[in-house]
Amino acid sequence: xxxxxxxxxxxxxxxxxxxxxxxxxxxxxxxxxxxxxxxxxxxxxxxxxxxxxxxxxxxxxxxxxxxxxxxxxxxxxxxxxxxxxxxxxxxxxxxxxxxxxxxxxxxxxxxxxxxxxxx
Amino acid sequence: xxxxxxxxxxxxxxxxxxxxxxxxxxxxxxxxxxxxxxxxxxxxxxxxxxxxxxxxxxxxxxxxxxxxxxxxxxxxxxxxxxxxxxxxxxxxxxxxxxxxxxxxxxxxxx
Numbered sequence: 001x002x003x004x005x006x007x008x009x010x011x012x013x014x015x016x017x018x019x020x021x022x023x024x025x026x027x028x029x030x031x032x033x034x035x036x037x038x039x040x041x042x043x044x045x046x047x048x049x050x051x052x053x054x055x056x057x058x059x060x061x062x063x064x065x066x067x068x069x070x071x072x073x074x075x076x077x078x079x080x081x082x083x084x085x086x087x088x089x090x091x092x093x094x095x096x097x098x099x100x101x102x103x104x105x106x107x108x109x110x111x112x113x114x115x116x117x118x119x
Numbered sequence: 120x121x122x123x124x125x126x127x128x129x130x131x132x133x134x135x136x137x138x139x140x141x142x143x144x145x146x147x148x149x150x151x152x153x154x155x156x157x158x159x160x161x162x163x164x165x166x167x168x169x170x171x172x173x174x175x176x177x178x179x180x181x182x183x184x185x186x187x188x189x190x191x192x193x194x195x196x197x198x199x200x201x202x203x204x205x206x207x208x209x210x211x212x213x214x215x216x217x218x219x220x221x222x223x224x225x226x227x228x229x
Binding site: 035037044045046047052057058059061062095100103104105106107108109110111 | 120122151153164165170171176210216219220221
């Protein structure tokens, strides 16, 4: 079945780095744009990074620009988020989300991976 | 980009209808017909309920409907059921591959 599975979350000190991965299955990964969406504890949703089907177009929220890097490997059906210079306010559940073909919406979400930034 | 404005909470009895508003700007909700709505139960991932303002994905009950007027979008849940109790978030495309979410609304079934 169509599925997204995130991994790579954990506890890291401020200023540290983490790399999140998202494994896709059950659909043609290269046909869909993808995003990372995060949710801080008790808070709302924030789209932090977007990548087009080929990876040629990338965009970031201002809150992470210059610190986070989104990438994808269509041969491995995988999406990544390299997070550097992490801050306490980056603490959140990070979701991998699939773009809906022909629209601007996210139709499939992973279960999320928790990132905690604390000293 | 500021979050879209939603009421903090709405409530209704089983069988009643509730409507959640989502107010944006001329740069997002008003400009694009790419408003979507998500349902999120505690500890779970968001689930797409409405996309392109008023379209329902396969499997979403027709009790859920969406609309838009100017810079305000709305989600209506008709025939409210106990399992509809959850948080609901709107989302709008805002151009240049950016998306803005709403602040979230807690729906309580009395």
